[in-house]
Amino acid sequence: MEYDNEKATFLSDNNSTKKYRNGFERCVSNELKRLKLNCGKTVILRIFFCLFILFIILFRGYILCLLGFLNCYITWPFSSPLHVKIDLLNLSNEPKGREYIPRRMHHILLGPLSKAPPQSWVAARNSCIELHSKFEEHYYWTDENGVEFLRKNYPWFVKTWQSYKTNVQKADALRYFVLHHYGGIFLDMDLYCLHKLDGLFNYLDNRVSPEEHIFLAVKAFPVGISNGFMITTRRHPLFQHVIENLELYNRNFLLPHATIIISTGPMCISIQIQLHRSLWNSILVLDGKENMIGGKTNTPLFKHLGSGSWHQADDMFFKNIPMNIQHQNQTFSISIIVFISFIFVFFIGRYRNFIKVS
Structure with missing residues (x-):
């Protein structure tokens, strides 16, 4: 009888031990699984962080350019x-005082068209020369004298200039260098002069002193300025910043x-204008829809022939962005608010889902 009682007691204790052991093993197993899951998440987060840092390092140039672009569009x-x-x-x-802005006129035509330019462009340039025959110099920049000018005055940029895929990029870049070096006025080849610009030069001369600079360009749509018509003093700091950043911006944006x-x-x-606000006291933007030179x-002052030789199919994507500064500031503001709200809701939703899964 005693043996049976001892046996029952032993079996009962043994069952309790087994239950405890099984419970302990399950607890340890669950804890190990949780630790493995947490370790796995930590490893994944570290991998993503390292990939993010690598992405920033590899594409830092693109990131800087796009940040400047967004800053200009938004601000x-x-x-x-x-x-x-x-x-x-x-x-x-009639001049009223000293001429601070050089009376020099610049036109640029590169590539095969420089050998046989369209007659309408020749007529447009001749109209500007005839109206401003008293200017001290009229420059006609081509591939030959353009690269010679760069080699003589800005040799560090020649390799980049020759690496541009299109003549439009070469012409755009060259205008910044000639205006920085000589000052004066730059005009696109398809701008036909209807009136003299002497009055505008005098107006700008009266707003500047020998120790200062002045720059004027026409407002562009939807933001920024047009680089098809620019007037400036020599060595304007704005152009210094532009030419110093041309190598950084020499990228393919798809x-x-x-x-x-x-x-x-x-x-x-x-972009450079927006990034260097300290220069704003020497920069003027010619306002008014009637002065904008987009299209025909x-x-x-001008008849714009609107050749649009460099516009591509994706041009309409940019021109249809609702950012008309004069009439659609409200639409632009709402668009930015909606965009930021969408990003905020998107990431908050993903964060909540991550918490629930965890």
Whole structure:
């Protein structure tokens, strides 16, 4: 009888031990699985962090360019250099003092067209020369004298200039160098001069002193300035910043139009304007829809033939962005708010799902 009781007691204790052992083993097993899961997540996070750092290192140039581009697009409608409205046809053509801006006119035509330019372009350039025959110099820049000018004055840039895929990029870049070196006025070949620019030169001379600089360009759509018509003093710091950053911006941004306007075109100089606000006191933007030179149109000073030789298929993508500064500031603001809200909700949703899964 005692034996049976002892046996029952032993079996009961043994079963309790087994239950405890099984429970302990399950607890240890679950804890190990949890530790493995946490370790796995930590490893994955570290891998993604390392890949992120590697991505930044490899594409830091693109990131800097795109950040400058976004900064210009977002901030220009709310904060930009002084926009001026000038009665261009009633300015006095008689000089009132010292001429600070060189009376030099620059035209650029590269590639095969420079050998046999369209007659309409020849007529356009001749109209500007005839109206400004008293200017001290009229430059016609081609592949030959363009590269010779760079080799003599900016030899460090020759290799980059020759690496551009299109003549449009070469022409865009060259205009910044000749204006930096000589000053004066640059005009696209398809701008036909309707009136003298002497009054505008005098107006700008009266706003500057020997120790200062002045730069004027036409407002562009949707943001920034146009680089098809620019007037400046020699060695303007803005052009120094532009030419110093041309090598950084010499990248392929997938879309042909985007590559041109960001690497050397209007956005290239507009980005530098937004990044260097200390220069805004020497920068003027000619305001007014009537002065914009996009497409075939007449302005008070020019007849724009609107050749659009460098516009590509993706041009409409940019021109349809609802950012008309004069009439659509509200639409632009709402678009930015909606975009930021979407990004915020998207990441918050992903974060909550991650917490639930964890």
